[in-house]
Amino acid sequence: MPDESALRTVDVARESGYSVQQVRDLERLGVIPAATRSSNGYRAYAPVHVRALRAYRGLAGAVGPVAARQLMADLWTRTVTEAAAAINAVHVGLARERDEVLRAQKALWAIESEAAHHGAVEGADTMTITELAAALGVRTSTLRFWEREGLVAPERVTSLRARRYDAPAIGAARIVAALRGSGYGIPAVRDIIDSLHSLHSLREGGGPERVRHILVERLDRIGARSVELLRAGADLAAVLDSLTPARDPAPAPA
Known part of the structure; x- marks a missing residue:
């Protein structure tokens, strides 16, 4: 049964304010995670993809598109704690x-x-x-x-x-x-x-x-x-909510 909540590329483009080609390009660059593929081969996105693109827009306004692309691509590989620290570093830098x-x-x-x-x-x-x-x-x-x-x-x-x-x-x-x-x-x-x-x-x-x-x-x-970074705050929080929780520290040796 098809996922009723899945978004098409055109849906993500409309909701995020980017073009269809820009959505694909930003996915290729790792700004958003790779979409899943439906049985017919079409991309299927989730709401977090839209939030990530909006977050990227705010970050690009705050630190420039190159740094924003690097940061967004890095966030997907981090735990919540690590990603939050990376975003906080942007605030500190400003x-x-x-x-x-x-x-x-x-x-x-x-x-x-x-x-x-x-x-x-x-x-x-x-x-x-x-x-x-x-x-x-x-x-x-x-x-x-x-x-x-x-x-x-x-x-x-x-x-x-x-x-x-x-x-x-x-x-x-x-x-x-x-x-x-x-x-x-x-x-x-x-x-x-x-x-x-x-x-x-x-x-x-x-x-x-x-x-x-x-x-x-x-x-x-x-x-x-700074205003652009604040504007991206809620969308960045949604991205962090989708990440892996912080890892428990390794137990001390007996």
């Missing part, structure tokens, strides 16, 4: 991205606040280590420490290899001083400077307003991706 942008925004505020009080530093073409330390209100040993930590890279131009700081190095030192003065530790300062470099704010110009705009746009994108 939260981490958001924290990094918020930290960069705070850093930008610190940089602009410091610049208002030490604008003269910005106007210099080159400075010695003594001049720069005096301008920033730090010790020369502090500048050497920042150099060892890879935060500031001065030039060495004299026969005695004395340090001189050109405009980019002065700008970097000013940023480091602002962040350290705002309570950021060295690892956090390094992360922030790397983030700002990736935004081309130190080397390619654009000014604070451009950086601020980029950071706001990035927060908006992260927010939209």
Whole structure:
């Protein structure tokens, strides 16, 4: 007797919002489990296939289609506990991205606040280590420490290899001083400077307003991706419900 609850490919396509060909392609890629075959050879799907395709759509919006395909294909091989941990890692990743942008925004505020009080530093073409330390209100040993930590890279131009700081190095030192003065530790300062470099704010110009705009746009994108992940939540839960329960731990040896 035929299964009354079985869905045809066209039914799954209609319910999930994908085309018939996309349903077949996503099945081939492992995003959904292989359909069973009826006696006449036609594919027979279950409601969980529809929920899985909807879950994939949300994941694709959150982490991109490639990562979403890999994650969905992996979920079918996991226990409920393992799959739940994999999905939780996506939430954690988005939260981490958001924290990094918020930290960069705070850093930008610190940089602009410091610049208002030490604008003269910005106007210099080159400075010695003594001049720069005096301008920033730090010790020369502090500048050497920042150099060892890879935060500031001065030039060495004299026969005695004395340090001189050109405009980019002065700008970097000013940023480091602002962040350290705002309570950021060295690892956090390094992360922030790397983030700002990736935004081309130190080397390619654009000014604070451009950086601020980029950071706001990035927060908006992260927010939209988080919404997509939340939207997929119920469908992901249905997928997890269809998986193998968590395995009992092996008994300890006697």
